[in-house]
Amino acid sequence: MDKVLMKGNEAIAEAAIRAGCRHFFGYPITPQTEISAYMARRMPKIGGTFLQAESEVAAINMVYGAAGAGVRAMTSSSSPGISLKSEGISYIAGADLPCVIVNIVRAGPGLGGIQPAQSDYFQAVKGGGHGDYRMIVVAPSSIQEIVDSTFLAFDLADKYRMPVMLMGDGMLGQMMEPVAFPDTTGVKLPEKEWATTGTKKMRKPNIINSLYIQPDELEALIKNRWKKYIEIEQNEVRFEAEGTEDAEIILVAYGATARIVKAAIKKARENGIKAGLIRPITLWPFPSDVISAAAKKVKAILCVEMSMGQMVEDVRLSAAGACPVHFYGRTGGVVPIPADVYDEIRRYV
Amino acid sequence: MPSKRLNYIAIRFMPHTAAERRIAMTYEILFAGFGGQGILFSGKVAAYAGLMGDMEVSWLPSYGPEMRGGTANCHVIISDSPVGSPIVNNPTDLVAMNLPSFTKFEKTVLTGGNIIADSSLISIKPDRDDINFYPIPATQMASDMEIPKLANMIIFGKLIAVSKFATMETVRKAVEKSVPPSKKELIEVNMKAIEAGYNYIG
Known part of the structure; x- marks a missing residue:
């Protein structure tokens, strides 16, 4: 396949679409706005949904809802915006839902600056949101690897039913390098029996929830989730x-x-x-x-x-x-x- | 003016063995000027020309406050080996399209490198003699040719003539790739500008 020159941000958006993502919810912030711009152009043409939310908090909760309905959903932002999304990420982890969150990191703390930085490592890896949870974090180093990592992020999210973060920085988001996209025609997305798609009176209702009032019940749930995390530590290191x-x-x-x-x-x-x-x-x-x-x-x-x-x-x-x-x-x-x-x-x- | 490219190749790559004494092909080009002069587009055509010539390439723009402040620059690396850092700290070739860029980046060019400057906007000469200096009145030429927005492509033509990182045939393919499909009529006018710069003798 012919290689084309693409910005990192555009490459993420195109790869996400090719990975089957048809639901994108964003809010603009430098240096990742090209992701939203690309989605805004492309989604309407392929029957997808692009929505510029009223805030980052709204965008991540729209992802929460779409993920619950079983579709491949994504949001993207940069550092201060990811802080705002962190509450929603914790809820998504607590509800065992798959989604992809992109962070094109800029300098912090606070509004910081718009130039490249890696000062969100703790936030991504140690849990920006509250509670006992983990998030897979993929950090590519070239634009081709950005493409490959975007596919990987969606696959891992579905496989383990959890949020996956794709982490870059302002330099990777803005720079162009040659990329080739894998052929994804005919690739089937995994079935999601747990999704809240309507029972059609054929099955019991699926419930998506992160609220568990009984300590014993919540502990058992988290311990069970931890088995999944241990499996990931054994199998998914790259x-x-x-x-x-x-x-x-x-x-x-x-x-x-x-x-x-x-x-x-x-x-x-x-x-x-x-x-x-x-x-x-x-x-x-x-x-x-x-x-x-x-x-x-x-x-x-x-x-x-x-x-x-x-x-x-x-x-x-x-x-x-x-x-x-x-x-x-x-x-x-x-x-x-x-x-x-x-x-x-x-x-x- | 004789090319001094071999000098900086020796300085930068220091071949240790006979096997390594091939001519290392790495062009680190810095395009700099005002926002709106088409700096990022010239860089994109350069990167595509490298890609079409089966080379490894990267393109890194300035973004954010410096663009809003009026200056724009763009780092392009074209190499026969994978590109490490995409940042051009010491260009082999500097394309300067305004005076602030010229004075800011002149010192950073590698010994034996090239400075191509729009002499319609930059009246001074470099303050050093270990580089090759190619002034070209690109803005004036563009105005004379009634293609006022294409001074960037005229000076790009001079870059191709001087640095020879791509053939004109490859450059045409790069222009075809860089111009949006809805504006195909711009291919010929861009090529006309590039050829004017390519053939300019000053």
Whole structure:
């Protein structure tokens, strides 16, 4: 198939449509507005629903409703908007409903800035909303991977009946790269027997709910849900490892930052420093095992993020003291440059 | 003026072995000017030209406050190996379409690189002699040719002539891809502008 140049945001929207998403509810915010704009153009032509809600809170609750009716539903926003959606995400997790939430991260806290950042890692991975729940978080690093991850996000959401977040940043949302879309004609979406589609007097009513007043009942439900989370941790970890076999130092980075780190690693290798990369693609479930194994073989790990240090906490938990874990970060919308990452590498070898 | 491209290829890629002594093909192009001059479009045509030539490409625009403030720039990387960071900190080729962009980015161009400047709007010369400087009165030419909105494509033609990252045949395919299907009549006029810049000798 012919490759076309597409912005990350447009690629997400097109991939979602091809993955069978016909219900999109959004509210504009830089740097992800192209997702809404693309959906607004395309959905009416293919019999889908695009709705610009009155607020982010409304948009996520529309997703809640559509997901309950068994359709593939999506919303997208950027950091401050995701904070507003967090209540709804918790309800969706509590009601065991599948949906995809896109966060094209910008700098925070507060309204922050509109330039790229990764300072929403904690919010995405540790639960922005309340309660005992998990959300699968996929963090692609190129526009082609954005396309592949969008399909994956919908599939995982349906498979495990839970919200999945697709996390990028302003750079990935705005940049264009060549992409090819897989042929999805004839692909059938999974049946959803639990969906509230009307009984037609043929079956008992399905009920979607996140309110359980009896502690015993709620505990049993959450414990049962946790079995699913453990299964996901065992089966759905995704990462990229490069140059780790002979590495004396391993860098850990995700998303757009991993691309900058790759340029720094290339320079380090040219100068005789054996540097490698572990790039988590799923931020939850986190690739703890591969980092734990690597930590036992290297002089040091260096975690690089566009934040003051969030994923580094999970890297340290995984390394469990087997080697020092250093951190280099830029924040507030400042993107690290390869030369600075290279200087950091040289400090620790 | 003799091309100094080989110099910066040597500086940037430092081939260690004979096997690595192929000529590394990486163009890191920075397009910069005012909003409304078609900076992002020129970058898109460049990226498509790379893609049509079977190269790896990336295109990164400035967005947000700097666009609203009137300046626009666009980072395009065209390479025979996968693109790492899409940010162009040190361009091999700078296309400057206004004075603020010229003074801001002139210093960042790699030794042996090219600066292509719209001399209708930029009357000064670079303050260094380790780069190739190509002034072209693109805005004046566009006005003379009665295609006032296509100064960006005239200067793009000069970029192609100088950097040679794509053939004119590939450029035509790139223009065909970049122009929306509803505006096919713009293909020929864009090509006319590109050819004018390509053939300009100054």
